[in-house]
Amino acid sequence: MLITGQSGSGKEMVARGIHQASKRTGHPFVAVNCAALTESLIESELFGHEKGAFTGATDRKIGRFEAANHGTLFLDEVGELPLGRQTKFLRVLEEQCFERVGGTKSIHVNVRVVAATNRDLPAMVKAGTFREDLYYRLSVIHTIVPSLGERPTDIPILAHHFLLRLRSQVARNIDGFSRDAMNAMCAYRWPGNVRELRNAVERAIVLGDGNQLEVADLPPELFTGSGDPAVAPAVAPAVAPAVAPAIVAATAPVAHSPAAEAQAPMTLRDLEKNGIIAALQSTGGNKARAAALLQIDRSTLYKKIKDYEIGS
Ligand SMILES: Nc1ncnc2c1ncn2[C@@H]1O[C@H](COP(=O)(O)OP(=O)(O)OP(=O)(O)O)[C@@H](O)[C@H]1O
Numbered sequence: 001m002l003i004t005g006q007s008g009s010g011k012e013m014v015a016r017g018i019h020q021a022s023k024r025t026g027h028p029f030v031a032v033n034c035a036a037l038t039e040s041l042i043e044s045e046l047f048g049h050e051k052g053a054f055t056g057a058t059d060r061k062i063g064r065f066e067a068a069n070h071g072t073l074f075l076d077e078v079g080e081l082p083l084g085r086q087t088k089f090l091r092v093l094e095e096q097c098f099e100r101v102g103g104t105k106s107i108h109v110n111v112r113v114v115a116a117t118n119r120d121l122p123a124m125v126k127a128g129t130f131r132e133d134l135y136y137r138l139s140v141i142h143t144i145v146p147s148l149g150e151r152p153t154d155i156p157i158l159a160h161h162f163l164l165r166l167r168s169q170v171a172r173n174i175d176g177f178s179r180d181a182m183n184a185m186c187a188y189r190w191p192g193n194v195r196e197l198r199n200a201v202e203r204a205i206v207l208g209d210g211n212q213l214e215v216a217d218l219p220p221e222l223f224t225g226s227g228d229p230a231v232a233p234a235v236a237p238a239v240a241p242a243v244a245p246a247i248v249a250a251t252a253p254v255a256h257s258p259a260a261e262a263q264a265p266m267t268l269r270d271l272e273k274n275g276i277i278a279a280l281q282s283t284g285g286n287k288a289r290a291a292a293l294l295q296i297d298r299s300t301l302y303k304k305i306k307d308y309e310i311g312s
């Protein structure tokens with residue numbers, strides 16, 4: 001499977017969401033960043049090596065493929081995988097079988113490979129720097145994560161999510177954003193996508209001093225014309241991959257309780273429930289509009305409201 005999208009748009013988040021929602025969830029999710037590995041290291045990192053395979057190989061080492069057995073191997077920045085290593089990688093993808101460096105024994109694994117990149121792989125294929133067969137193999141299922149500017153309705157949802165997650169860093173109570181601050185965030189194009197939004201909220205939490213995050217607490221880029229002109233948050237969301245709505249983490253402003261919030265991992269149910277609450281809040285409780293925003297049927301929304309006991 002291949003996930004593409006701009007830097008900071010949430011590709012790894014989507015990969016983790018797919019893993020957590022799958023039957024592989026009890027098994028490891030192993031992430032490898034191809035850009036961080038030198039060509040000589042890649043092979044032993046991915047496939048492991050036997051003791052004495054090369055100078056410095058003092059012990060046998062298990063590679064990431066083996067470590068991810070029965071789970072998911074997330075291959076980040078796959079466009080950086082050196083051409084010379086792509087052939088072996090393709091063979092392993094097809095056969096789920098390899099030898100450790102310096103070893104002769106075939107090792108069989110059962111691994112779902114999810115690759116991600118912000119590079120234009122078809123252009124790399126044309127330029128001869130990415131193998132065409134590997135591209136087709138990876139892109140059997142291709143998910144495109146839209147940039148944050150293409151899904152402006154996610155901006156308030158994510159901003160609240162990060163506020164709840166991060167506000168326990170400071171001692172004062174913070175209830176939300178001023179209307180002007182929220183409007184400014186919704187009007188900005190966010191070239192750095194969700195990562196930039198997260199950093200902006202964190203900065204505002206640290207720099208601000210009131211019970212609301214104000215325009216003045218936001219980074220100057222929001223007002224200096226970087227990024228494209230405003231995109232109104234009322235615009236219908238761009239068509240997102242089916243997995244996205246469940247992963248977009250939204251939160252409702254609840255009573256301030258730093259201890260309870262402190263970085264607790266959220267389940268998919270929590271994420272979905274919070275997404276529904278945020279959609280209902282942003283539509284003033286209008287269920288038909290909230291259902292449209294969430295891209296689900298109204299009857300599905302009613303079922304979920306009952307199931308999650310929202311508003312009761
Ligand atoms: N839907 C989301 N809900 C909550 N947090 C998100 C969401 N999408 C992205 N994030 C957060 O934004 C940051 C960037 O996300 P992520 O690392 O998944 O992006 P990426 O597309 O892999 O970026 P890069 O191309 O730079 O590797 C992370 O801190 C991540 O937790």
Ligand SMILES: [Mg+2]
Pocket residue numbers: 011012076
């Ligand atoms: Mg990433």
